[in-house]
Amino acid sequence: MHPSTQNIKVAVDNVIFTVIGNKLFVLLIQMKKKPLEGVWAMPGGLVGEKETLDDAATRILREETGVKAGFLEQLHTFSAPKRDPFGRVVSTAYMALVSAEGIKLRTTSKYMGVDWMPYAGAKKLAYDHNQILAYAKTRLEWHLEHTNIAWSLLPREFTLTELQRVYEAIRGRKAEKRNFRKMMLGRDIIASTGKSVMRGAWRPAQLYRFKSGDRVAK
Amino acid sequence: MHPSTQNIKVAVDNVIFTVIGNKLFVLLIQMKKKPLEGVWAMPGGLVGEKETLDDAATRILREETGVKAGFLEQLHTFSAPKRDPFGRVVSTAYMALVSAEGIKLRTTSKYMGVDWMPYAGAKKLAYDHNQILAYAKTRLEWHLEHTNIAWSLLPREFTLTELQRVYEAIRGRKAEKRNFRKMMLGRDIIASTGKSVMRGAWRPAQLYRFKSGDRVAK
DNA sequence: AGTGCTTAGTGTCTTTTGTACACAAAGTAC
DNA sequence: GTACTTTGTGTACAAAAGACACTAAGCACT
Incomplete structure (x- = not known):
């Protein structure tokens, strides 16, 4: 292995949850990039040179929702070599919890759309995002029973x-x-x-x- | 942010635990590289182009101990921009549990030494490895009470x-x-x-x- | 004013889980 | 056979979790 030849991009993906009415929702964006045009995914992006992963996750969250998360936690890093068709990208998943009240989603030109989707209806996401979403849900359930994170959803x-x-x-x-x-x-x-x-x-x-x-x- | 200019190395670090007698031990290596000569650290290394993080952690574990872990789990990814004085390296920590019985540590030329150190005595490690070690210990305690991982230490x-x-x-x-x-x-x-x-x-x-x-x- | 409707709010019993504690059983050494 | 050391068990108490039925406070309608 030749370290100097290593060429792996480092990204973060955010699983942003909220509860509206009696249902759990997740924030999804609809992609524009060619082979995945129109496909839904969790918002993410590459990490800046001087950013920590936490910084990057916070930035991406703010870019989509304009808010600071009540709760933001690193989940897991996904690294299958072919998880991204555009090249080798290792992505660290974060979970953010926000209170839906008073959030205006920002529709940026980067995506075809941004919206809350019922957790149960989020099928066929891009990349390995279904796996990431399932992982986040499990962690969320754990927190619910063992910590007081519910505050960040209310x-x-x-x-x-x-x-x-x-x-x-x-x-x-x-x-x-x-x-x-x-x-x-x-x-x-x-x-x-x-x-x-x-x-x-x-x-x-x-x-x-x-x-x-x-x-x-x- | 210009994705094409991102230049971050991706590594893994292994926290390898075992129990000998009545005490918890962690496998440490003693570094050779100049400014950190003689300092102890957890074994780690860069991830190969076609390796997953799990693969890399498994490989590094085998390089040091010659064994497959009874238990190997990803813990957390550490990303402070200055955590590594040699350049920007994002490192994913893994925890491995092995039964001490029948393990012959391999002393390679890469390091000045390799040895089991009592957990309580592992102070002043290189990089952010004290933080990683503390994180691993917490996770280990959690598993002990909630899962059956003890099997991998016996x-x-x-x-x-x-x-x-x-x-x-x-x-x-x-x-x-x-x-x-x-x-x-x-x-x-x-x-x-x-x-x-x-x-x-x-x-x-x-x-x-x-x-x-x-x-x-x- | 009274009745009906809907949600807020409480007490008790039972089961399960965790914790504290004391003694008998099975080997060896002498 | 006596002393020693570890293995191995039963029981009582406290705390937590789960099941279950009724009263209280407001409004709407008559």
């Missing part, structure tokens, strides 16, 4: 029912109301704000907030 | 006490014998072989084996 204040919807969207199954509340309160990571809010023509719900925006293992 | 058949030593070495604290046994048997991942073996001048112990060499989440 606005600063929320009702327990809204929080429950996030859990249900990601787990893909209904939760039992009383046990869910007991579990969340028992983890000691959320606190009541004292305020309550009307979400419809019925009994108002209390607003809660996460005690810390930092990730906490249980 | 010979095929072992006594429960030997298994307990592995857990104690990694956790860094003693375990309670009865609870440890109940926990291990309750996970349903080990089975008695029916054989028993003398480990000294006292009551013989039963030999167990892992039911599967595959990693199993609890």
Whole structure:
């Protein structure tokens, strides 16, 4: 092996999740580049000379959504020699979680389109992006049960029912109301704000907030 | 950013763990290259043109130990622009677990030395290798509690006490014998072989084996 | 004012899991 | 056969997770 001859590009790909209503969504872009014209993929790009991978992921996220992620974490580096038909590219996948509220997607000329797609409907993505997406989902599920990342998918204040919807969207199954509340309160990571809010023509719900925006293992 | 001008090397670094006696050890090499002469580091190297990262990690492990890892997993990719004084190198860390039994370390001319070092004594490593090592230890602890990776640190058949030593070495604290046994048997991942073996001048112990060499989440 | 509707919010029992703790069993050495 | 060392087990308690039914608070409609 001759190090000086190594010619591998280094990229990052972002799996950007949000929850809208009762469903988990992922941000996809529709490609323009020729053999993959019209195909959907996760947004990504090459890493700059003086950027860390984290920097690059943050930059790409901002380019697509204009926001800073509530949560951004490196997942895994994918390296199959033929994963990219345009040449040897090793790509590090990141997972970003954002609150859908107040996000305006930016349609750039780089892509044919940018949109939120239901996680369950994201099939036939470009490159190895289906594999990356599946990996991200698994990690997301893990975090949900073991850390407090849910805060990054919600606005600063929320009702327990809204929080429950996030859990249900990601787990893909209904939760039992009383046990869910007991579990969340028992983890000691959320606190009541004292305020309550009307979400419809019925009994108002209390607003809660996460005690810390930092990730906490249980 | 001009993709064609990107000039980043891609490497892997291996954190190779084993347990000897009651202690966790990590395989380190002593460097020859000038400004880092004599400094200890984890073995690593550039990725070949047609290799995946997994391939490269497997190759490097074999070059140092001559064995295939019982367990090999990608950990994280480190990318600080100045992490390597010789130039921009992005490195993916891998963790390998091997059974110390029957391993002959290969002293190659590439290094001043190769040796097992107690985990607790591995200070002042080259590059960002202390950070990588700490990351690997955390992951190892997680696997110990949630999967059956301990199998890759032991010979095929072992006594429960030997298994307990592995857990104690990694956790860094003693375990309670009865609870440890109940926990291990309750996970349903080990089975008695029916054989028993003398480990000294006292009551013989039963030999167990892992039911599967595959990693199993609890 | 009263009835019906919808969601918010709580208490208790059961099962499972983890933890603490003490003694009998099976070998060897002398 | 006695002393020694390790193997090997049972039980009680505490904590966490899961199942389950009812009351409370608001609005809409009459």
